Amino acid sequence: MNVQNRQTRSLLGRILFWIATALILVFFLFPIYWILITAFKDRPDITQLPPRFVPWVDFQPTTFNFHEILIEMEVSQFGTATEQSPFLGQLFNSVIISGTATVVAVILGTLAAYAFSRFRIKGEGDLLFFILSTRMLPPVVTVIPLFLMFTELGMRNTFHGITLLYITMGLPFVVWMMKGFFDEVPHEFEEAAMIDGYSRLEAIWRIVIPEVIPPMLATAVFVLITAWNEFVFVQLLNPLGYTTVTPFLYAVVGYGRTEWGRVAATTVVFVSPIVIFTFLVRKYLLRGVTFGAVRR
């Protein structure tokens, strides 16, 4: 538990520790590794038994699957016919929709968070709890009325509909996270600036915002990941237009005989940014995944 008996820890203990660590790493990382190498396998290699584990040793890696999903895929039912893969278009949709939603949600949420942090607001606690509670709703419950509303208002299969939804999904998170970060910036900073002749708006822009840039970027990354990963809403609300990658992934698995190579390649393209982002925000992970409830 504590490090005090570090020096006295026996050789046996050390071996057991590393065995346990290896098992843990295998359990949590093997699925990721497996998908990664499957993406580079040719069709026959994927279904080989015993499985092929090591590229160049067990099997010859190929970019065939990436070619399929990114450029054109064989429509296997019809022999050699090919068609344009919809993946690139949906990847582009994913980027612009989650990107726009993130930028807007972070801007709006940051403003609200500043207000909660600095101004006296009537019923502040209740308002904050209300904002949080909208995130406790199960998506499956909220999607029903949203589906109806989007249909009535003609917002299904549009860019602004799904983006507005993702903004709203991101807002509670941004408000809670950023309020925590603003609370840690001494209010004397704005006061000093205002005494020097700046308006509050200028003080916020020139003093407070620069102070919270790193956590703000981390917050943005979390919002981006949430929008990027979202499946239920986009599947139901945007099946025909402005569809993102997640429904594509689901569709690749869904019909007939699954082309696991394509699934794997799509997944690799889809997950790589997430892995990078996880490293970028590792300092804020705990705070992020607990909605700012745990500050450290």
Place this chain on the structure above:
Amino acid sequence: MTTQSITPETTRPAAKPGLRLRWLSDRLLAGTFLAPTLLLLLFITIFPLIWSLYLSFTSYNVNSDPSWLEAKWVGVDNYVYMLTTPRVWERFIESATFVVPTVTLEFLLGFGIALLFNREFKGRGLITTVILIPMMVAPLVAGLFWRFMFQADIGIVNYLIHDVLGFQPVFWLTDRTSAMISLIIVDTWQWTPFIFLISLAGLTAVPKYLYEAADVDRASTWFKFRHITLPLVWPLLLIGIIFRLMDAYKLFELAWVLTSGGPGTRVLPVHLYKIAFGDFATGRASALGYIMLVVIIALANLLVRAINRSRAAEV
């Protein structure tokens, strides 16, 4: 310090051209800052919820009724139906069969790994970060990973069980019991890192001097764990468990992609989805949605109270 060094130079604040917006009082500013957020939440979250509350008292079917305005008012019939159908209770039980073992397993594993890693060793920073990747990937993707590995014929899991260990292969995703076990395994894979992260944070926050003091008092390892570690880490762990309980109860995507809500894994959200978008029984689905909401709110309240109690006990 010399007197001549500071000559009288007075710079009075003067109105500078440009965006000063002095007329924006703090009050107005607060309103301006809050309005977009609150309006969006009202429009995208609250308004549809109220609408669906209304619909839960009608027999509306989005597929066969021309407009929701003409839907027939049926009072509390939908609620009565939902609460008296044995199928729904089976779904509740199925949800519980998923939630309780999963969160327990995640807690034991996550806390255990945190205890194991709460020491200095080579590569600690890297290892503790890469372990967190599963919880950042979409549940949909986690489901895909494992669906591939759980394939009965070509899946690596069965290869391990059958070809390496010599047991009978398991039909992971199609058999009732093993489908639920698969679901539990995948959720554990994805969310144990979350409990691990929280536990590790709690453990590293326990001041070293407490252990040193206990060592001076010749306390046993178990005693130190029971009377120092656990009480200090518990409040944080409780927060983690609450997050997990609520999320596991809401779990939809994983079950959907893993087994398409097949036998054994038709948890509540999946059931609700099928009523709403399979049968298009919008009224009934709205009613079940509200029943789910009431349960989650009650659950959240109980848990928050538990947190507050343990915090109060701490002081």
Place this chain on the structure above:
Amino acid sequence: MAEVRIENLVKVFPNGTRAVNDVSLAAPDGEFLVLLGPSGCGKTTTLRCVAGLERQTSGDIYIGERVVNDLPPGERDIAFVFQFYALYPHLSAYDNIAFPLRAVGVAADEIDRRVMRVAETLRIKHVLRKRPRSMSSGEQQRVALGRAVIRRPQVFLMDEPLTNLDAALRSDMRVELKHLQRELGVTTLYVTHDQTEAMTMGERIAVMQLGDLQQVGTPLEVYQYPATLFVASFIGDPPMNLIPVTLEGDALQGASGHLSLALAPDVAGAIRQKQSGPGLVLGVRAEDITLSGGDEGDMRGEVTTREPLGDQALYSVGLDGQFIQITTAPTTRFGVGDAISLSIDRSRMRVFDAATERALV
């Protein structure tokens, strides 16, 4: 440069706390006025009202001839030094000092000239490129002062600026700050809870407690002639000895007859005229009591402790359940347990009304 005048200032916070209770106070042009009191006495709130960081509930604040009640802080022509300096962490020392000038759009070369001059005065030229995080607390303090003085405001407002320095640095900075203020001649309101700072720096001291202004006076006045029991007990180390007495005839009598202090008839008359009830409190400083071995003094008691302090000796004498503290020359040699008598300097004592807690003579 300007006079600062506060008239009937009241500040009630939304939660009902009455932080400042009808305070009127004026600092003439160029004065160094210290607001002194324990935490929660309303001194900082008063200062923040003057700065415009809080809006007072009622009362008026004048800077020069202007009523500044409704002016935002930026238009009051003041500088504020915060307890934790409030240096902008993402800006270098140079940019921190230049900040107020940039706010009003001073030309870059002019800014540069003035920043360099201020940096020279405050001896911080070598840290101008550093960020606050990599400066010592003393350097941070100087940069914060630099930011305050660069604009030559009408008024300096300082909120415990020296609290975060270690003891040695603090006494250096006291001298420097005082010197700087005198040189600039800028009216200064300085908030502190540290009476040493107040006594050494203030031209006058305003003592506050629980939102009330207790006394305004020069350091010597508040030390020797405290206006209230609170001031008497708050100022000075050791604090003023406060002994419950009653006036009988022309003499003050202690509770058990060990204390009997004959007064001049006019003094006794003045007390009799002003007192609101029988209860009185005699206040006398430790150095205004002399010890002797005989029994001809005003009080008799027994030495409880004796602490040699080097330049003087501090005695504690038990009297009716309380301890009277006396400082004497280090050469006096009474031992613990010795019966002694104490004589009080009639010209340097105070008599308070126990009910109103105000000084009578």
